[in-house]
Amino acid sequence: MVKDVSVESVAEAYLELLAARGIEYLFGNGGTDFAPIIEAYAKRLTQEQVLPRPIPVPHEVTAVSMAYGYTMVTGRPQAVMVHTTPGTANAVSGIISASRANIPMLFTAGRTPITEGDAVGSRDIGIHWAQEVFDQGAMVREWVKWDYELHHGADLEAVVDRALAISQTEPAGPVYLSLPREILAEQMESISYQDSPRMSKAAETTPSAEAIGLAARALAKAKSPILITRTVGRDSTAIQPLIELAELLGMPVFEAGGTYVNFPKGHPLYGASDVAGALPEADVVIVAEADVPWIPKRSNPRQDATVIGIGFDPLFSRYPVRGFRVDINLAATPRLTFRALIDALKEMGVDTAAAKARSEKWAANNQKRTFETTALAESTKDQTPISKTWFSHCLAKAIDEDTIVINELGIDVSQIEFNKPGTYYGSSSAGSLGWAIGASLGAKLADPSKTVICCVGDGTFIFGSGTAGHMVSDVQNLPILTIVWNNGIWNAVRNATVTTYRDGVAVRNNDYAMTALSQAFQFEKICEAGGGYGERVEDPNEVPAAIERALKVVREEKRQALLNIVGQ
Numbered sequence: 001m002v003k004d005v006s007v008e009s010v011a012e013a014y015l016e017l018l019a020a021r022g023i024e025y026l027f028g029n030g031g032t033d034f035a036p037i038i039e040a041y042a043k044r045l046t047q048e049q050v051l052p053r054p055i056p057v058p059h060e061v062t063a064v065s066m067a068y069g070y071t072m073v074t075g076r077p078q079a080v081m082v083h084t085t086p087g088t089a090n091a092v093s094g095i096i097s098a099s100r101a102n103i104p105m106l107f108t109a110g111r112t113p114i115t116e117g118d119a120v121g122s123r124d125i126g127i128h129w130a131q132e133v134f135d136q137g138a139m140v141r142e143w144v145k146w147d148y149e150l151h152h153g154a155d156l157e158a159v160v161d162r163a164l165a166i167s168q169t170e171p172a173g174p175v176y177l178s179l180p181r182e183i184l185a186e187q188m189e190s191i192s193y194q195d196s197p198r199m200s201k202a203a204e205t206t207p208s209a210e211a212i213g214l215a216a217r218a219l220a221k222a223k224s225p226i227l228i229t230r231t232v233g234r235d236s237t238a239i240q241p242l243i244e245l246a247e248l249l250g251m252p253v254f255e256a257g258g259t260y261v262n263f264p265k266g267h268p269l270y271g272a273s274d275v276a277g278a279l280p281e282a283d284v285v286i287v288a289e290a291d292v293p294w295i296p297k298r299s300n301p302r303q304d305a306t307v308i309g310i311g312f313d314p315l316f317s318r319y320p321v322r323g324f325r326v327d328i329n330l331a332a333t334p335r336l337t338f339r340a341l342i343d344a345l346k347e348m349g350v351d352t353a354a355a356k357a358r359s360e361k362w363a364a365n366n367q368k369r370t371f372e373t374t375a376l377a378e379s380t381k382d383q384t385p386i387s388k389t390w391f392s393h394c395l396a397k398a399i400d401e402d403t404i405v406i407n408e409l410g411i412d413v414s415q416i417e418f419n420k421p422g423t424y425y426g427s428s429s430a431g432s433l434g435w436a437i438g439a440s441l442g443a444k445l446a447d448p449s450k451t452v453i454c455c456v457g458d459g460t461f462i463f464g465s466g467t468a469g470h471m472v473s474d475v476q477n478l479p480i481l482t483i484v485w486n487n488g489i490w491n492a493v494r495n496a497t498v499t500t501y502r503d504g505v506a507v508r509n510n511d512y513a514m515t516a517l518s519q520a521f522q523f524e525k526i527c528e529a530g531g532g533y534g535e536r537v538e539d540p541n542e543v544p545a546a547i548e549r550a551l552k553v554v555r556e557e558k559r560q561a562l563l564n565i566v567g568q
């Protein structure tokens with residue numbers, strides 16, 4: 001059915017269309033290019049047309065990360081708009097993360113006015129000459145699936161529908177649309193559009209029966225199959241078939257830097273994160289949505305092992321260099337691939353006694369590891385500065401299944417047994433720091449009934465613009481708990497120096513230039529500046545009570561809170 005809506009400008013028609021296409025939020029960080037959008041919003045609000053809801057976010061990385069966080073919880077893509085070239089430049093760090101994490105997003109920017117004449121919206125201040133570039137999309141083209149500039153209001157529907165369909169087609173990712181000010185400001189009397197999008201994302205796919213048969217035969221014969229994943233839990237409906245496949249084969253599931261709940265950690269077949277020990281034994285290795293399944297410098301699969309790739313793109317085609325073997329490439333929807341493998345294996349029959357024996361062996365391993373993990377935490381409980389292991393152990397005791405933990409260098413995840421899908425999210429494999437604060441606010445916006453805990457390193461807190469985050473939390477009424485792991489250093493940078501130059505001068509002199517932060521810094525005051533509760537914690541014995549106090553503020557007073565944990 002065609003809808004015909006009267007409007008005054010292309011900007012207004014654009015907002016109308018975004019709302020019609022299910023975009024709930026426009027996360028914005030504006031500039032002079034926003035004038036037509038702001039005017040259109042003002043008009044829409046007088047008409048009580050509230051969507052897409054405008055959320056002002058005063059840093060671009062935080063804005064992009066909020067959209068990311070909202071989508072990672074709901075699966076629904078959102079829109080972001082930043083200011084021409086400087087805004088795009090600031091946002092790119094967040095887009096790098098979203099791109100490698102396959103998060104669909106309509107990432108947009110104004111474009112400096114193109115014309116010097118008298119048109120509405122044309123150039124009228126100095127930056128309109130200096131901010132202009134030959135190719136604005138080039139700034140972000142490496143990281144988006146598609147980019148385009150809106151040339152005319154008549155194209156709006158085709159452009160928006162195409163952008164959203166491409167963005168959501170797997171492997172999903174952000175797309176970029178630039179919006180020149182004169183075009184947005186152009187007069188338009190009405191917009192006619194189909195009430196459903198004129199194109200849709202690609203349908204889900206299953207590998208061919210031959211390819212499934214080949215992989216299933218290898219698995220049925222395997223004496224020691226293992227599976228490695230990083231992000232298969234991005235589709236939470238893939239987890240159940242993965243559990244069934246693992247149980248059918250007695251196959252452990254390892255995580256290589258897991259960024260979702262990919263497999264319940266309490267399951268006896270959970271293999272944790274160190275695959276190096278199991279790899280040399282394995283005769284079939286499934287790599288399911290894991291970009292870096294092992295570190296070749298450390299360990300590799302056997303020469304005679306079969307490596308099966310499961311995922312939307314097991315070759316990770318957007319990575320320039322990636323030499324990991326893929327003997328059987330099952331490029332398709334992982335959930336459907338797991339189901340097809342289960343069906344094929346059941347039909348050809350598996351050695352259930354061998355599978356049971358393997359399950360028992362891995363369950364015993366798992367029990368031993370769980371015991372050691374707890375013992376390690378207990379052994380560090382009196383350490384000052386506070387041990388990350390101990391802190392994370394305490395945090396594990398304080399959270400429930402209605403809590404979402406979001407981590408970017410803030411906690412030791414091995415200490416927390418995440419079982420329920422959607423209770424844990426880690427940062428993108430791209431490692432472009434500054435994601436967690438915005439992602440946590442986006443997650444809270446997506447599901448206000450959840451307690452959201454944002455765990456960040458002190459360096460990461462600064463990259464993510466803690467100031468912007470606490471302000472948005474306050475203004476938008478999104479109370480989250482932020483844990484700042486205050487070790488006073490960029491430890492990752494220090495560690496890289498130690499690993500690269502074990503016998504070097506930096507190690508010998510304990511002198512690591514350009515890695516120091518300040519452990520005296522009062523991060524809690526930034527949260528207080530946003531009306532929140534802040535506490536500095538130095539005593540390891542105070543940790544459980546401090547976590548309880550902060551959670552009480554977030555859950556009962558519905559105020560944001562920050563714990564500045566002075567740790568090592």
Ligand SMILES: Cc1ncc(C[n+]2csc(CCOP(=O)(O)OP(=O)(O)O)c2C)c(N)n1
Pocket residue numbers: 093409431432433434456457458459460461463487489490491492493
């Ligand atoms: C935007 C960006 N800049 C720089 C880096 C390089 N880098 C990786 S880890 C790290 C230190 C992060 O510090 P912190 O959050 O305190 O964690 P820690 O290393 O102490 O565990 C830096 C600077 C990066 N990944 N992303």
